[in-house]
Amino acid sequence: MGKPISVDLRQRVCNAVLEGLSCRQAAQRSKVSASSAIRWISQLNAQGSLVPGPQGGDRKSSRIEAEATFILGRVAETPDITLSELQALLSARGLNVGIGTLWRFFNRRQISFKKNSQRCRTGAGRRGGSARSLVCGTNGS
Numbered sequence: 426m427g428k429p430i431s432v433d434l435r436q437r438v439c440n441a442v443l444e445g446l447s448c449r450q451a452a453q454r455s456k457v458s459a460s461s462a463i464r465w466i467s468q469l470n471a472q473g474s475l476v477p478g479p480q481g482g483d484r485k486s487s488r489i490e491a492e493a494t495f496i497l498g499r500v501a502e503t504p505d506i507t508l509s510e511l512q513a514l515l516s517a518r519g520l521n522v523g524i525g526t527l528w529r530f531f532n533r534r535q536i537s538f539k540k541n542s543q544r545c546r547t548g549a550g551r552r553g554g555s556a557r558s559l560v561c562g563t564n565g566s
Contacts, residue, residue, distance in 0.1 A: 432475050
């Protein structure tokens, strides 16, 4: 990502417009695009400042962060819930998010659902017999 154009150049273009040039003429004189000059004049009129805003970053996570207590509550109730199931629950609440969005939500909190000896592994039933008795060491009842 490129760096924002300096405030000094922005100010010179805006001053030229305020002195009577059109945005296109001021942009051509300063060798910037006409659309940039138009945006800078709009920003100056709206905000009174020509300081560039922050670049990049996440602009959408606030939607899912608003549902954090709901999501973490569902995980506490059902520890083996899948991301697809969470996605469906959120969709029922009117929030449509992708699986990747949910994954990043848990990644920000350093929550992972890796297989370990404390949790029964998925797919153990393929080995025959009771999945719980083979994986978790229980008697299958």
